[in-house]
Amino acid sequence: MTDAQTIDRALRRPWYRTVLEPALERDFDNHRDVAWRRALTTYVIIVALLSLFGLVVDAQGGILYFALVLKLGILLPILLLCLLLVLFAPLSERGRWFVLTASIVPTIAIVCLLATAIDSPFTARYLTVAGMVGTYVIALPIKSRQAISLCALNITVFFGLTLAMTSPAEFAAVADIIVFMSVVMILCLELVRRQERTQKDSFLLGLREKIRAAELSDLVNELSRLAHLDGLTGAGNRRSFDLRLSAAWHAAIANREPLTLMMMDVDHFKSYNDTAGHAAGDACLQAIAAAIASGAGCPVEMLSRYGGEEFALIFPANTAVDPEAIRRGVEQLALPHPGPGILPIVTLSVGVAATFPDREGASMEGLINSADSALYEAKRLGRNRVVVKGRLPGMARRATDAVPASPHFRVAQRERSPH
Incomplete structure (x- = not known):
């Protein structure tokens, strides 16, 4: 069982360090289950709404029927399944990432398919939307190490897809947006680190207070028991x-x-x-x-x-x-x-x-x-x-x-x- 000394030692860790001892890290993950569910629910709903609002652009580009087949036939059922898992299923750490991956990957894949089917002027816009889908991941209650990996992956995929699927002129037209989004994601990494640090410190302080309250309660109960006992015979007084x-x-x-x-x-x-x-x-x-x-x-x-x-x-x-x-x-x-x-x-x-x-x-x-x-x-x-x-x-x-x-x-x- 975690004691107050272990918690005090964790609170004194260096400012740049966010990782706790294994036992405390597991307790923190379990503590954040509600926050994860709330964030995942919000994320899945936002992705679904953006997909539906995107039908307007799909109609303007002449691919409405194709978009309806992909979004209503594939994407929305997957997002609905993810939402049901988040709301009603017990989710472990792996389960959370499964839901996250299952909602992101199909969304980006479908947006990229639509980008290949639409006229050239709209291709860069679709790829920008695909990059934004990955950017939203930073808003989830993930840890700094996970955020760094996701940020690097998102920037790499975003740049790679844009270079592969657009002409040099089109790439140059959206290069400023790509750079801006990449800078924003990098800056968000520091916000994620600070948020994780703050959340863990708050969790540790609350856990320490619970331990001290339990110790105080035990002490009061013991004193109360002794106050009602005869010191010689051990019988009640x-x-x-x-x-x-x-x-x-x-x-x-x-x-x-x-x-x-x-x-x-x-x-x-x-x-x-x-x-x-x-x-x-x-x-x-x-x-x-x-x-x-x-x-x-x-x-x-x-x-x-x-x-x-x-x-x-x-x-x-x-x-x-x-x-x-x-x-x-x-x-x-x-x-x-x-x-x-x-x-x-x-x-x-x-x-x-x-x-x-x-x-x-x-x-x-x-x-x-x-x-x-x-x-x-x-x-x-x-x-x-x-x-x-x-x-x-x-x-x-x-x-x-x-x-x-x-x-x-x-x-x-x-x-x-x-x-």
């Missing part, structure tokens, strides 16, 4: 929780579906932190956040750190998230709890509440209070358990149903009991 709950609430209203909020608290974490130290406490929270995310089957960023040792998770009520699996996953970490007279390992209490946001009386504050009440109930019942409030589709347990701690944990707890 409280601001992220508020935004997620609001978004999920309105989505649930729009979809007429229930919403579930799970509040989780690390049991006796203050004692753990005071006894083991803050560094161990930080490592404990990181491990628990990862275990909760694993049990919920979601990235840790989808989890929210609601408070110091409290986490929250928002999901549709019919989502296959098992609160008991989350509690059990934390228990299976078997992180030793160093607090005296406290649980032997670090555990998690879980409170779950669900509601239909589209129903009358439902509110986000009510859902938070209900989940917090369920969490408080889990703590009151002895911690290391799940309490669910609300009966909704996808919720496996009844209202205010408590899932007790595992038998293994209860045995370990009795062993640590002073009685």
Whole structure:
């Protein structure tokens, strides 16, 4: 992919150099597709109109019938085909030059045929018209190198045909026109170079702005993401929780579906932190956040750190998230709890509440209070358990149903009991 440094280097190229690096040159060619189509369309239409207007001169020279056969029977169908290709067909670089060649060569050939069929005084006029057809090519969005080749070819063919098909006296009569057109074409080469340089610089500046805008957008998105993440656990912070709950609430209203909020608290974490130290406490929270995310089957960023040792998770009520699996996953970490007279390992209490946001009386504050009440109930019942409030589709347990701690944990707890 092109970077800003490559573009800056291209913008600093010498004034006489128009060619860009291959990748940038290809991008520029693709960028000019619309300009090419517009210019080719204009060119083909002008050639067709000039051919039709030339029928007046053809009539004056006595070759109207011959001109009608050549122009209406051959030239105009070819020009119409070229116009259809320009308007509707996907054109590569070769396709553009094919259309250009297919419109120029038959036109010049037919004009030259008419020049041989008309009386001598009109021959030089027809050849001058043939030269003008080639001159118009310079007005196309071609590159400097291509313009030089076309200019040299056009002048050579123009001089050669005029010398071959006219007498010396006739050639002398139109020599000033031939010289004038040749000088004009040569001067146009500098205009083509300047135009190409200007177009490429404009293209490079626009491309650089797009790249910088994309980089700035990525940076803003990254800063926004970091601003909504908890630096310790990698979970969302409280601001992220508020935004997620609001978004999920309105989505649930729009979809007429229930919403579930799970509040989780690390049991006796203050004692753990005071006894083991803050560094161990930080490592404990990181491990628990990862275990909760694993049990919920979601990235840790989808989890929210609601408070110091409290986490929250928002999901549709019919989502296959098992609160008991989350509690059990934390228990299976078997992180030793160093607090005296406290649980032997670090555990998690879980409170779950669900509601239909589209129903009358439902509110986000009510859902938070209900989940917090369920969490408080889990703590009151002895911690290391799940309490669910609300009966909704996808919720496996009844209202205010408590899932007790595992038998293994209860045995370990009795062993640590002073009685």
